[in-house]
Each structure stands twice: as structure tokens, then as C-alpha cells.
Amino acid sequence: MVWAPEAADTPLRVLRRLETGPRGLVAADAEARLLDHGENVVPSRRPPTLPRRFVRSLRDPFTLVLLGLGLVSALIASWATAGVIVLLVAVSCLLRSNGEYRADRSTAALRRLVATTTTVRRRATKDAEPEEREIPADQLVPGDVIKLGPGDLVPADARLLRANGLTVHQAQLTGESAPVPKRALDLPEGDEHLLWQGSSVTSGSALAVVTATGAATRFAGAYAGPLPSRRGAGRRTSAFDRSVNGLSWVLVRGMLVIPPVALVANAVLRGKGLEALPFAVAVAVGLTPEMLPVVVTTVLARGSALLARRGVIVKRLSALPDVGAIDILCMDKTGTLTRDRPVLSGSVGPGGRPDPEPLRWAAVNGLWTLHLADPPAPDPLDEAILAGAPDLGEVEGLDAVPFDPLTRVSRALVRDGEDVVVVVKGAVEAVLERCALGERERRRANATAASLARAGARVLAVARGPASARTGLDAAGERDLTLVGFVTLADEPSPDAAAALALLARRGVKVKILTGDHPGTAARICRELGLEAGEVADAAGLTAAAAERATVIARCTPEQKARVVRALRAAGHTVGFLGDGVNDLPAMRAADVGICPRAAVDVTREAADIVLAGKDLSAIGQAVAVGRRSSGNIVTYLRIALSSNLGNVIAMLVAGLALPFLPMLPVQVLAQNLCFDAAQLALAFERPGPAALRRPFRLRRRAVLRFILGFGLVNAGVDLATFAVLTRVPGMEGEPAFHTGWLVENMLTQAAIMLLLRPVRRVSRPLGLATGALAVAGLLLPLSPLAPALGLVRLPVTSVLWLLLVLVLYAGVLVALTARTRRRA
Numbered sequence: 001m002v003w004a005p006e007a008a009d010t011p012l013r014v015l016r017r018l019e020t021g022p023r024g025l026v027a028a029d030a031e032a033r034l035l036d037h038g039e040n041v042v043p044s045r046r047p048p049t050l051p052r053r054f055v056r057s058l059r060d061p062f063t064l065v066l067l068g069l070g071l072v073s074a075l076i077a078s079w080a081t082a083g084v085i086v087l088l089v090a091v092s093c094l095l096r097s098n099g100e101y102r103a104d105r106s107t108a109a110l111r112r113l114v115a116t117t118t119t120v121r122r123r124a125t126k127d128a129e130p131e132e133r134e135i136p137a138d139q140l141v142p143g144d145v146i147k148l149g150p151g152d153l154v155p156a157d158a159r160l161l162r163a164n165g166l167t168v169h170q171a172q173l174t175g176e177s178a179p180v181p182k183r184a185l186d187l188p189e190g191d192e193h194l195l196w197q198g199s200s201v202t203s204g205s206a207l208a209v210v211t212a213t214g215a216a217t218r219f220a221g222a223y224a225g226p227l228p229s230r231r232g233a234g235r236r237t238s239a240f241d242r243s244v245n246g247l248s249w250v251l252v253r254g255m256l257v258i259p260p261v262a263l264v265a266n267a268v269l270r271g272k273g274l275e276a277l278p279f280a281v282a283v284a285v286g287l288t289p290e291m292l293p294v295v296v297t298t299v300l301a302r303g304s305a306l307l308a309r310r311g312v313i314v315k316r317l318s319a320l321p322d323v324g325a326i327d328i329l330c331m332d333k334t335g336t337l338t339r340d341r342p343v344l345s346g347s348v349g350p351g352g353r354p355d356p357e358p359l360r361w362a363a364v365n366g367l368w369t370l371h372l373a374d375p376p377a378p379d380p381l382d383e384a385i386l387a388g389a390p391d392l393g394e395v396e397g398l399d400a401v402p403f404d405p406l407t408r409v410s411r412a413l414v415r416d417g418e419d420v421v422v423v424v425k426g427a428v429e430a431v432l433e434r435c436a437l438g439e440r441e442r443r444r445a446n447a448t449a450a451s452l453a454r455a456g457a458r459v460l461a462v463a464r465g466p467a468s469a470r471t472g473l474d475a476a477g478e479r480d481l482t483l484v485g486f487v488t489l490a491d492e493p494s495p496d497a498a499a500a501l502a503l504l505a506r507r508g509v510k511v512k513i514l515t516g517d518h519p520g521t522a523a524r525i526c527r528e529l530g531l532e533a534g535e536v537a538d539a540a541g542l543t544a545a546a547a548e549r550a551t552v553i554a555r556c557t558p559e560q561k562a563r564v565v566r567a568l569r570a571a572g573h574t575v576g577f578l579g580d581g582v583n584d585l586p587a588m589r590a591a592d593v594g595i596c597p598r599a600a601v602d603v604t605r606e607a608a609d610i611v612l613a614g615k616d617l618s619a620i621g622q623a624v625a626v627g628r629r630s631s632g633n634i635v636t637y638l639r640i641a642l643s644s645n646l647g648n649v650i651a652m653l654v655a656g657l658a659l660p661f662l663p664m665l666p667v668q669v670l671a672q673n674l675c676f677d678a679a680q681l682a683l684a685f686e687r688p689g690p691a692a693l694r695r696p697f698r699l700r701r702r703a704v705l706r707f708i709l710g711f712g713l714v715n716a717g718v719d720l721a722t723f724a725v726l727t728r729v730p731g732m733e734g735e736p737a738f739h740t741g742w743l744v745e746n747m748l749t750q751a752a753i754m755l756l757l758r759p760v761r762r763v764s765r766p767l768g769l770a771t772g773a774l775a776v777a778g779l780l781l782p783l784s785p786l787a788p789a790l791g792l793v794r795l796p797v798t799s800v801l802w803l804l805l806v807l808v809l810y811a812g813v814l815v816a817l818t819a820r821t822r823r824r825a
């Protein structure tokens with residue numbers, strides 16, 4: 001059976017070819033088709049397997065440079081060096097891919113909870129009435145009849161059977177960034193009647209028949225390789241990623257420069273040629289924080305697992321440090337701060353007097369948009385209006401376009417007795433600008449709406465005007481309507497919103513409300529939640545400076561929300577956006593981190609980096625804390641690893657020039673590196689001090705570089721002091737004794753650095769064990785069976801005592817130098 005419809009086929013022919021009908025498939029038939037066609041999953045969207053992750057982790061710049069150095073070692077037959085490098089790479093990639101894999105698995109159950117679902121029409125038996133059900137999108141089969149509404153992801157390729165004011169965003173497939181209109185034309189010419197998997201509904205509603213699923217969709221064909229970013233082309237790397245990448249590249253450059261410098265120096269000063277190459281390679285490896293990718297993955301995977309236990313899904317692991325860096329969180333109001341369960345509270349005429357007419361016409365509009373546009377999920381506002389509406393009389397619906405956040409109105413064309421009328425309801429300004437009103441009447445209407453909003457109500461304006469059944473809704477002028485009045489609805493704040501806002505304030509995150517609603521309503525909700533409303537601004541004509549000052553920005557269109565977010569980012573803030581509706585999508589894409597509650601519409605959930613699967617909004621505060629902790633641990637690792645490595649490399653290069661022999665054998669450099677790397681994994685389990693949780697975390701690259709350089713030099717000084725001791729203590733004259741002394745001292749100082757260069761004093765159990773093991777390994781390696789292979793010998797007791805003395809002095813210096821930073825933590 002060939003499912004793909006020819007572009008110009010009529011709906012009937014397509015339905016026939018797919019052996020289905022407008023009433024949907026019979027359930028048993030759908031099951032059989034599922035076996036035939038498989039699940040509706042694009043192959044490249046399946047989570048990668050462990051081996052594939054392993055191969056992917058090889059693409060890291062450090063790993064590539066390490067492999068390059070390994071290759072050089074192999075070419076000059078320095079097998080031990082090559083072997084240790086391959087071991088380092090293998091362990092690093094294995095730990096990293098395993099960490100990612102486990103992080104994915106830890107959120108898998110939660111992900112299923114918030115998986116995309118689709119409203120499908122199916123029948124229990126051939127003669128049964130069709131029923132509409134939500135099923136997971138991966139269970140769809142060709143021939144299924146589906147319903148779509150604003151915010152829905154198009155779950156498979158489909159042919160429209162009916163469409164109402166439908167526009168879709170299909171940039172991923174066609175590159176068009178603006179939403180394109182779609183119609184259920186009988187005899188189409190272009191692709192106006194076709195929907196592609198991977199696009200999303202911006203406005204309107206539709207009934208469509210699925211023509212292709214899974215690997216057979218156009219999307220799967222277009223992206224056989226890796227997927228483009230789900231957040232669209234606008235997605236940038238975060239400040240944290242950029243800083244870590246920047247540091248990495250400084251080091252990679254260093255790694256590439258060191259071997260030639262060491263070689264040339266040896267050649268010039270000692271007339272040695274290529275025999276110094278293994279040493280040069282080992283020194284370059286010594287500079288690498290080869291465990292950086294592993295530590296980053298472990299820290300982030302742990303953070304994500306911790307949050308999963310609290311019902312928070314981190315979809316993009318690298319979003320965690322971004323959450324920790326957020327200093328402004330913008331959020332929408334409806335469905336985030338309020339429950340989005342509005343209840344009708346009143347109906348008044350344009351002057352503010354109680355009047356049932358606005359409610360009646362609002363309900364007529366709501367009823368027929370619901371019936372004719374037939375969206376998959378009814379709008380809560382329309383439901384509330386219908387629940388509280390009186391008898392609507394004999395009004396027959398002719399056409400309707402559901403609510404669109406861009407126009408901010410919903411429209412219906414109805415026959416009222418002999419007359420055909422267009423009924424418009426929506427945001428006050430959007431409706432008033434469609435009304436023929438004198439200056440005074442307009443002012444009076446605005447004053448009425450403002451006073452209703454100040455009392456905290458959601459206000460909808462209702463207007464009507466003459467139209468023609470023949471020319472239909474699209475041609476209805478809608479310019480000279482008559483204002484019927486206003487309906488008001490109450491929407492309770494979410495029970496946990498106040499606590500969540502208070503927690504964010506304690507964490508130093510400023511909250512801004514960006515809403516499509518009236519400023520009065522938004523300001524009132526803020527006060528009820530204990531948030532100082534401060535400056536309330538109107539989105540129209542808002543300047544960047546005003547956006548920075550305001551706490552509430554009202555009457556926002558979706559694009560204006562995004563513009564505010566972009567302006568705040570341009571002013572140097574790290575901005576999070578929390579929203580649930582299709583009107584929040586552009587802002588979510590513009591923000592550093594997108595967050596959405598579980599009940600958000602599909603597209604918003606797809607675009608979000610973090611999904612709050614639980615009900616409690618306070619989870620955002622927890623995500624912020626975990627984000628800061630994760631970044632803190634990564635930076636602590638970088639400081640410790642790099643200042644220690646840098647110190648060692650400087651000391652080795654200097655000593656290399658002063659000594660008649662190599663200060664350390666390549667295999668010793670690498671063995672010491674391996675031990676240090678393994679111990680440093682414990683830094684992933686650290687808990688930063690309370691001060692780190694009180695303010696947004698910013699990785700300041702310069703400050704980190706200064707720290708690394710400063711302590712690197714101190715460390716080099718200590719190494720050279722060790723060098724001086726080793727050359728003077730009796731019994732240490734020979735090359736093996738010198739090597740052993742330096743290796744032991746290095747491992748002891750590395751353990752000291754791990755304990756002392758952290759921002760907090762408290763030592764976690766994993767860290768205590770790791771540093772203890774590193775120090776003991778340093779002392780015991782020369783006595784172990786590995787000693788001959790590593791070129792180590794037993795040291796006289798006096799020299800060990802001397803080395804311990806240097807260590808104590810070094811620890812004293814570190815304690816004195818870090819006292820100030822620790823006091824602040």
C-alpha cells in the first residue's frame with residue numbers, strides 16, 4: 001500500500017487510498033497498522049545507544065589532541081606513553097558516555113509522563129460512534145484522523161480535511177520563518193492542504209488524516225543525519241559553555257605549543273634531538289584537564305538526577321549551569337502564576353452597568369468557535385463563559401475563527417433571526433480598535449475596562465456588527481463594530497506561586513511578568529502573590545531601559561515578549577523564561593533557558609530546556625540551586641586541575657633545562673596524571689557554601705584565568721623548592737631517586753590542592769576518600785610492584801621527611817592565600 005498522497009488529490013481520494021474515513025479508523029485496524037508501520041518515531045530522534053555516545057564523546061577537542069599526541073608517541077615507538085594516553089582517552093570517554101546515558105535513563109519515566117499526545121478519532125467497532133481520545137503521538141498510524149489546535153506539534157505528515165484560521169510554523173522543513181496559512185482545499189495546487197511532521201500549529205484548528213508516520217515522513221527524509229537544534233536557528237551557546245570552551249581552547253593551544261618549545265629548548269641547550277619527544281608529549285598531556293568532559297557530564301548528570309527526583313526534567317544537560325546563572329526570570333501570568341481555571345464573575349455594558357447582553361454574545365462567540373472551529377482542547381475562557389451563560393436563543397453558527405494570540409480576538413459569524421452578524425470577543429484594546437466609537441465613548445469604555453481590571457478581573461470586550469453570509473467571515477470588515485460590553489472572569493493564583501516567588505527572591509533572581517493581559521489585572525495578581533508590582537509598563541513602544549525597570553509588562557503580543565527578553569539579554573542579563581502557551585514560544589526561544597510547566601502546550605514543551613513535571617512551582621528555585629551547585633563544582637575542578645597542571649608543567653620545563661637528565665620520565669608524568677584525574681572525579685560530589693546559593697552564578701573567565709595563573713605560579717615555586725631539596729639532600733643524588741622524590745611530592749601537593757583550593761572548608765566523604773587515596777598512592781607507589789616499571793625506587797626516610805616539610809609549608813601558604821575567598825563563600 002502506498003500512503004503518500006499525490007499533492008493534488010481530493011480529501012475523499014486520499015481517505016479512500018488510506019482505507020479510512022472521516023470517522024477515523026477502527027481500533028483493531030489501527031493496532032494492526034501499528035505492527036505494519038512501526039511506532040511513529042523519527043529514527044534520528046531515538047536516544048543514542050551507549051556505543052554511539054562513546055563514539056560521539058571522542059569528538060571533544062581535548063580527546064582529539066590527546067589522540068594526536070598518542071599517535072605521535074606510537075610513531076616514535078614510545079609504546080608506554082601511547083598506551084597510557086589511549087587508556088586515559090578510553091576511561092574518559094567511557095565515563096562520560098555512561099554518565100550521559102544514565103542521566104537520560106533517570107528522566108525517562110518522567111519524560112513519558114510529559115510525552116506529546118495527539119487527539120485522534122477512532123471507533124471501537126465498524127459501526128460504533130467515533131470517539132476522540134488523546135494517545136501518545138508515537139502510536140499514530142497512517143489513516144488516523146487527528147485534531148489539531150494552537151500549540152500542537154504536527155505529529156505526522158497529514159492531509160487537511162478541515163481547517164479553521166489555521167497557520168503553521170514549518171521553518172524546520174522549508175526555512176520560512178513566518179507562520180504559513182493552510183487550507184483544506186478540495187483541489188489544491190501547492191502544499192497548502194498538507195501538514196508536515198515537525199511543524200507546529202500557530203493558530204486555528206484542523207481535522208486531518210495521517211498520511212505518513214515515523215521514518216516515512218518528509219521530516220525523517222530531510223534529516224537522516226543529526227537533528228537541527230530543537231530550539232531553532234536562534235539558539236546560541238550559553239555564556240557558561242562559551243567560557244568553558246574559551247578556557248579549553250587556551251589550553252589546547254598550550255598543548256600544541258609545548259612539545260615544539262620543549263624540543264627546541266632541549267636541542268639548543270643540550271644538543272638532544274627527537275629522544276626528548278616522549279617527554280615533550282608527556283608534558284603536553286600533563287597540562288590537559290582530560291577529565292573536564294567527564295567532570296562536566298558527571299556533575300550535570302548528577303544534578304539532573306537530583307532534580308528528576310523532585311519532578312523536574314532537564315532536557316538539555318548544559319541548561320543546568322544556565323539556570324544557575326539566571327538573574328532575571330520572565331514569566332507569563334495565565335497558567336503559570338494563576339491556575340488557568342477562570343470562573344465567570346460579571347457582565348457589564350460599555351458604561352460599567354450590569355448587563356446580560358455582553359455575556360450572551362460572548363457565549364454565542366464561544367459556542368460557535370467551539371463547534372465550528374472544533375479545536376482539540378476547549379479554551380478555558382470559553383468554557384467558563386459557556387458554563388455561566390444564559391439561554392442563547394435561536395442563533396445559528398455559520399463560520400468561526402478561534403482565538404489567536406497575535407490578533408488577540410476570536411471571531412464568529414452567526415445568523416440571528418433574519419440577520420447575519422459577526423461577533424468578536426477578545427482583549428479590550430484589540431476589540432475596541434475594531435469598533436466605531438466617538439472619542440468620549442472610547443474613553444468611557446477604556447475607563448470601565450481599566451476599573452474592572454484593577455479589581456483583579458480578567459476582562460474580555462465583546463462587539464458585534466452586520467455581515468453577509470455570502471461573503472463569509474474573512475470578508476467581514478470588522479472595522480465599524482458596535483461595542484456590546486465586557487465580561488469579567490476571576491482566575492485564582494496558583495497555590496504555590498507565592499512561595500515560589502519568595503524563594504526566587506531569596507536566591508537573588510528578579511522576576512518579571514510578561515503577559516498578554518491588561519496591566520491592572522496583572523498588577524493585582526502580583527500584589528496578591530506578594531510580588532511588589534513596581535513599575536507596570538505597556539508592551540507597545542516599550543524601550544529597553546523601561547523593560548529593565550518594569551516588573552510587569554502587559555498587553556504583550558508573542559513577539560513583544562521575545563523582544564523584551566532579547567533587550568534584557570543585550571543589557572547583559574542572563575534571562576530565563578517560564579511560560580506555558582503558544583504565545584510564549586518566541587520568548588522561550590529568545591531566552592537563555594526556557595522553562596515550562598507540565599501542562600504547557602506541545603510546542604512550548606518541546607522548545608523548553610526544563611520541564612516542571614510536578615505540580616509545584618517552587619521546583620524552579622530548586623533547579624536554580626542545583627544549577628549553581630553544578631557550575632560551582634565545574635569551576636572548582638577547573639581551578640584545581642589547571643593551577644596544579646600549570647605549576648607542574650612550568651616546573652618541569654624549567655627543571656628540564658637545569659638538569660642533565662629529564663626531571664621526570666614520560667611514563668611517570670602520565671601515571672601521576674592518571675591518579676590525579678581519578679581523584680578529581682570526587683569534586684563532582686561537592687556542595688558549595690550557602691553564599692553560592694544566594695546570588696546568580698557567573699563564570700568570569702578572566703578571574704578564573706587569574707586564579708589559575710596565580711596559584712599555578714605558587715605551585716611551580718613549590719615544585720622548584722622540592723627540586724632544590726632533592727638536589728641537596730644526601731642519598732637523593734641519582735636520577736631514579738630524584739624522579740621518585742619529585743613524583744611523591746607532586747602527588748602529595750595535588751592532594752593538598754584538592755582540599756585547600758576549594759571555596760568551602762567542609763570536606764565531603766567522596767573527596768576525603770579520594771584525596772586520602774591520592775596521598776597514600778603517592779607514598780606507596782615507590783614501594784609497590786609497579787615501581788620498577790615506572791622507574792621508581794625506595795626513598796631514604798630523611799628525604800621523605802624533607803618532602804613532608806615542603807608539603808606543610810606549601811599547605812600553609814595555600815591556607816593563607818585562600819582565607820579571603822573562603823570567608824566570602
Ligand SMILES: Nc1ncnc2c1ncn2[C@@H]1O[C@H](COP(=O)(O)OP(=O)(O)OP(=O)(O)O)[C@@H](O)[C@H]1O
Pocket residue numbers: 332333334335379381382403405408409410425426427428459460514515516517518556581583
Ligand atoms: N478564548 C479567548 N477568547 C477571546 N479573547 C481571549 C481568549 N483568550 C484570551 N483572550 C484575550 O487575549 C488576551 C491575550 O491572551 P494571551 O493568551 O496572549 O495572554 P494571557 O491569556 O493574558 O496570558 P499570559 O499571561 O499567558 O500572557 C487575554 O488577556 C484576553 O484578553
